Amino acid sequence: MRVKKFILADIQKIAETEVDFQRAYKYRINVCCSSGCIPLGALNLLKTFEKLIKEQDVAEECLVARTGCVGTCSAGPVVVVESGGYIYQNVTPEKAKKIVIDHIVLGLPVKSLLYESKVFLKKQHRLVLRNAGKIDPYRIEDYIATGGYSALVKCLTRKSPQEVIDEIRISGLRGRGGAGFPTARKWSFVARDHRSPKYIIANLDEGDPGVFANRTLAEADPHALIEGLLIAGYAIGAEKAFIYTRAEYPLAIDILEKAIKKSEELNILGKNVLGTTLNFDVELRLGAGAFVAGEETAIIASVEGRRAMPRPRPPYPATSGLWGKPTVIQNVETLANIPLIIQNGGTWFSKIGTPKCTGTKCFSLTGKINNPGLIEVPMGIPLREVIFDIGRGIPDNRKLKAALIGGPSGGCLPDILLDSSIDYESLETVGAIMGSGGIVVIDDQSCIIDTAKFFIDFCVSESCGKCTPCRVGLLKIKEILEKIIQGNGRIEDVELLSKLSTFISETSLCGLGQTAPNPVLTTLRYFKKEYLEHLYENFCTANKCFKKKEILRIG
Amino acid sequence: MIKLTFKKKSESFLSSQSMVYAPLKKPKVLISMGLKNDKRLLKxxxxxKKMEYKGSALLEILHKTQEIYGYLNEDVLKYVSEAIELPLSHVYGVATFYSYFKLKQSGEHVITACMGTACYVKGVEKIISAIEKRFCVKRGGSTADGKLSLFITRCIGACAIGPTILIDDNVVGNATKDIVLERIASTLESEKIYTCRYSKNS
Amino acid sequence: MSENKKPTLAIIWFSGCSGCHMSFLDIDEVLMELAKKVQLVYSPLIDVKDFPNQVMITLIEGAVTNEEQLSMLKRVRAGTDILVALGDCAVTGNVAALRNAEIDGDFAVLKRAYVDTSYHNPQIPKGVPKLLKRVYPLHEKTTVDYYVPGCPPTSDNILYVLTELLAGRAPQMEKISKFG
Amino acid sequence: MDDEPIELIIDGIQVSAVHDATILEVAKQYGIYIPTLCDLEGLTSFSGCRLCLVEIRGSPKLYPACTTPVTSGMEIITNSEKLKEYRKICLSLLLSERTHVCSVCIANNNCELQDLSNKLGVDHVSFERNWTKHTIDSGHDFLVIDRNRCILCTRCIRVCQEIEGAHTLDLKNRGKDSQITIDFDALWGDSCSCTACRKCAKVCPTGAIYIEDELISKTKDKNVVSFLLKRRMYK
Structure with a gap:
């Protein structure tokens, strides 16, 4: 059976039908079924709710939907009852019954089970995550009903590719993958190139331990990503996109696969998109556990089926990328911003955040914090507000020792620097990086050297082994740190560490090696006292080290 | 002190000469590998075929192979390399580069401990050492009887409920040493996959 | 060190093959001139019990392999102005350190020497100083002032270093260094 | 326009170069020395050893001379104090990575790593050295690979792939565990694709790949690649 070929106007129709369909229900129970809540029994909960509304005979006025991440992962499983946005935390089947009877049948929200969400949501600015926790990722209609794919329609009907790029330029959008390269500039490089084919790669390979923003995004709102890819493809003239994702994300893979399939059915992807002349294909490519594959040139190697080893730039992927063709590599979060910018205009977007860093940024807030989860804040917000207001501080009233921002190759910032604002430039001046957006909070029970060693350890195991500084240098740093931790350190080790770290960051081939020594450099800068205490006094504030002491060094 | 490996040329090595010099006809390889009745190989x-024998799809093919066989079987990889006309060393290089691919068969039950930052900060290390001690298994290896394997992964993305341990496919969130050890023990004893849903309040 | 006294020189032999000493002796006739300039206060051939104090230059051949050498090194460092690591063993560990590749290298070495190759009454004797788990080049256990690599370093290089040091100049080691 | 030579300055010397030339090629033409280890004329650049890094005035970054193309008006510094220091650290790291004991190495006095260490003045290795126990494969009739002396420059891999075309050698594992693999981790004697052309031994900068019972000074031949390429052009 051939499905009817959809055209531009159909998007509007689908939206209207879906809105009407949803309006018929008084309540909507959104059960968060993201990777954070599923281990806590969210799928079971979904079934319980479906059963309950039938039992209570409210199926006609209440809709139960599975959604992506609400963001309050520590309180999982999370259920949101619309309208009104009542977030229920730690929901069990018993509590579910109470919710259905009290809230849905009687119309009285169960106050004792509600999540204290005021500050958590107030300080946030959810743009990219606008649909997270609100729509069903498996249903394209749900996305279209919230205005999805209308930006694509707008582009295809009213904007030339150049106008799309101009709009992005006005918005000031910068790549969210870490380095913060202006997106419009990247696009215009490729758009100017007249060779074809051109490619787009969406980078969903966030290998940073403790970072899950991109995964959550893809799990909650896959079509925003696809729409972003389509607009990008239209703007630069590419007809093929790859979504490069981690194989460790089975749920995201499943959702994306189904989303791509559904879009193809509706003629949103494929030949003659929505009846226009645009041809566009999206293919899912699985990574296989290599952190370095997040690097531009390594991701290309990996998509080509080779070892993900970076190569020196120039030539940049924009001129010689996938199979030597012009290629744009874009982070998933960046792409999810695109439909919004087209819909609301670049000027609107440029007013959010700081003048140099516009827009918002997603952060995974983890570690020793009361309220871990996924958040989205405007650029320029002070780190302190993120940790103490949105994250509600450190458990057991302990003292914050450091906040690690930017993943394993980020920087460890001490308490005094928490007032620095979150944007690319400010973070760079204090020695951290934006990275892919991970904030890990460390309290005074952790030894700062042990923490630095953990990150170096990670980079050692993820280094591709191509260039000497990264392959051997990081290993040596790790060995020196191990020696200090065991109590066998030498006084000159501190100097050797900083010398070696600077050497590695200046001479390494790719971003992994260049940023890998950051934890050591920043801890040396802000926590030198602890290093010296370890070396001179064999004293560790966290009381973790010196389990394997050797003969003391002499002379 | 340095190990010297010295081995005479083996005669029985999968008719090695034909692998290189025989014209690259795909069905012929099937026979030469002695695996022609293997249904998994047909799969x-x-x-x-779906991938059009493209070398650039090597990663996809390796994923599929691992999905079908549970690990990357050496003979199958040789077959793959022949089929998509890539050098053996290249296939081997790619398979060993990515940590997701396993070249050894893992145990009946697989414990995967998340070593992401969040889980590390929350003390997953202690749990891993406890597992190692209790079940006599080293990280990255299997027990002697092949019942249990212990692997470390970078991050399964469930950071907010860390530390997390995967027992087969079941995630144990907010794990503690006692809970994990008990779960593994019961998994091994009952030989049934223990459904472990963890709820804080129940 | 008083002005009228000759500068003092000490030469020490740790775990090495004595090749560096041979190379030192290869300076040949210049040795006589050298003897006029310095006073040799400690060497494998000089029978003094304790390492003297305030030695100007000490050349050490060989790597640190046992506890006796480790304490000796401590003593030497305390009593020396300029410590020179002579030869690859002292600088990098070299052949002596090859046993570091084994986990039980110390035991393996003793076993090989006293048990495997012995036909008569094979046993590890008790009197041998306890071997360290690892073999260390000098600079991993103390501060070394100059390195003269080479296996052995050429006699010219040794002479050059000594002449420069005696003349109160810092030898430009980077120009003459050579491993192996 | 593109055919006009580019003018640039290397170490204060005014030089001209053709388009697409790399800094290293230009420097070589003018006899300006830039140390290299993984680079070999005729093979594709690998840019792994990081010895050939140079400074370009006006940029805080360091650039690998072997892959960075020259542009007009560039001002290149090849031997600043910082670069000298970094090259020494780089060599120290390579020396400390595996068991490099010159006195018992077959390539003693014929080793590029040793030569460079001497030339650039590495007189000791300040890092603790790793004493590795990687396998030595002497199963082939005459080719031997000792992975304890390998510096992962991948010259052998590239020559095998690009010049000989057999692609017997490749890298396996990653990071600090990277090794040279022969076919499917086979022993060399069992290799079904090796043509025994000896080119890998000829281009190996250290004593990692050598030919049994042959003087290493006779084996080593850095020019074999450019020689073969020239012969191939000759019709």
Whole structure:
């Protein structure tokens, strides 16, 4: 059976039908079924709710939907009852019954089970995550009903590719993958190139331990990503996109696969998109556990089926990328911003955040914090507000020792620097990086050297082994740190560490090696006292080290 | 002190000469590998056809192989390399580069401990050492009887409920040493996959 | 060190093959001139019990392999102005350190020497100083002032270093260094 | 326009170069020395050893001379104090990575790593050295690979792939565990694709790949690649 070929106007129709369909229900129970809540029994909960509304005979006025991440992962499983946005935390089947009877049948929200969400949501600015926790990722209609794919329609009907790029330029959008390269500039490089084919790669390979923003995004709102890819493809003239994702994300893979399939059915992807002349294909490519594959040139190697080893730039992927063709590599979060910018205009977007860093940024807030989860804040917000207001501080009233921002190759910032604002430039001046957006909070029970060693350890195991500084240098740093931790350190080790770290960051081939020594450099800068205490006094504030002491060094 | 490996040329090595010099006809390889009645191989062959025997799809093919066989079997990889006309060393290099691919068969039950930052900060290390001690298994290896394997992964993305341990496919969130050890023990004893849903309040 | 006294020189032999000493003796006739300039206060051939104090230059051949050498090194460092690591063993560990590749290298070495190759009454004797788990080049256990690599370093290089040091100049080691 | 030579300055010397030339090629033409280890004329650049890094005035970054193309008006510094220091650290790291004991190495006095260490003045290795126990494969009739002396420059891999075309050698594992693999981790004697052309032994900068019972000074031949390429052009 051939499905009817959809055209531009159909998007509007689908939206209207879906809105009407949803309006018929008084309540909507959104059960968060993201990777954070599923281990806590969210799928079971979904079934319980479906059963309950039938039992209570409210199926006609209440809709139960599975959604992506609400963001309050520590309180999982999370259920949101619309309208009104009542977030229920730690929901069990018993509590579910109470919710259905009290809230849905009687119309009285169960106050004792509600999540204290005021500050958590107030300080946030959810743009990219606008649909997270609100729509069903498996249903394209749900996305279209919230205005999805209308930006694509707008582009295809009213904007030339150049106008799309101009709009992005006005918005000031910068790549969210870490380095913060202006997106419009990247696009215009490729758009100017007249060779074809051109490619787009969406980078969903966030290998940073403790970072899950991109995964959550893809799990909650896959079509925003696809729409972003389509607009990008239209703007630069590419007809093929790859979504490069981690194989460790089975749920995201499943959702994306189904989303791509559904879009193809509706003629949103494929030949003659929505009846226009645009041809566009999206293919899912699985990574296989290599952190370095997040690097531009390594991701290309990996998509080509080779070892993900970076190569020196120039030539940049924009001129010689996938199979030597012009290629744009874009982070998933960046792409999810695109439909919004087209819909609301670049000027609107440029007013959010700081003048140099516009827009918002997603952060995974983890570690020793009361309220871990996924958040989205405007650029320029002070780190302190993120940790103490949105994250509600450190458990057991302990003292914050450091906040690690930017993943394993980020920087460890001490308490005094928490007032620095979150944007690319400010973070760079204090020695951290934006990275892919991970904030890990460390309290005074952790030894700062042990923490630095953990990150170096990670980079050692993820280094591709191509260039000497990264392959051997990081290993040596790790060995020196191990020696200090065991109590066998030498006084000159501190100097050797900083010398070696600077050497590695200046001479390494790719971003992994260049940023890998950051934890050591920043801890040396802000926590030198602890290093010296370890070396001179064999004293560790966290009381973790010196389990394997050797003969003391002499002379 | 340095180990010297010295081995005479083996005669029985999978008719090695024919692998290189025989014209690259795909069905012939099937026979030469002695695996022609293997249904799993036929499944893989179908996937290869779908991928049009393209070398650039190597990662996809390796994923599929691992999905079908549970690990990357050496003979199968040789077959793959022949089929998509890539050098053996290249296939081996790619398979060993990515940590997701396993070249050894893992135990009946697989414990995967998340070593992401969040889990590390929350003390997953202690749990891992406890597992190692209790079940006599080293990280990255299997027990002697092949019942249990212990692997470390970078991050399964469930950071907010860390530390997390995967027992087969079941995630144990907010794990503690006692809970994990008990779960593994019962998994091994009952030989049934223990459904472990963890709820804080129940 | 008083002005009228000759500068003092000490030469020490740790775990090495004595090749560096041979190379030192290869300076040949210049040795006589050298003897006029310095006073040799400690060497494998000089029978003094304790390492003297305030030695100007000490050349050490060989790597640190046992506890006796480790304490000796401590003593030497305390009593020396300029410590020179002579030869690859002292600088990098070299052949002596090859046993570091084994986990039980110390035991393996003793076993090989006293048990495997012995036909008569094979046993590890008790009197041998306890071997360290690892073999260390000098600079991993103390501060070394100059390195003269080479296996052995050429006699010219040794002479050059000594002449420069005696003349109160810092030898430009980077120009003459050579491993192996 | 593109055919006009580019003018640039290397170490204060005014030089001209053709388009697409790399800094290293230009420097070589003018006899300006830039140390290299993984680079070999005729093979594709690998840019792994990081010895050939140079400074370009006006940029805080360091650039690998072997892959960075020259542009007009560039001002290149090849031997600043910082670069000298970094090259020494780089060599120290390579020396400390595996068991490099010159006195018992077959390539003693014929080793590029040793030569460079001497030339650039590495007189000791300040890092603790790793004493590795990687396998030595002497199963082939005459080719031997000792992975304890390998510096992962991948010259052998590239020559095998690009010049000989057999692609017997490749890298396996990653990071600090990277090794040279022969076919499917086979022993060399069992290799079904090796043509025994000896080119890998000829281009190996250290004593990692050598030919049994042959003087290493006779084996080593850095020019074999450019020689073969020239012969191939000759019709």
């Amino acid at each position: 893989l062959e179908r996937f290869l």
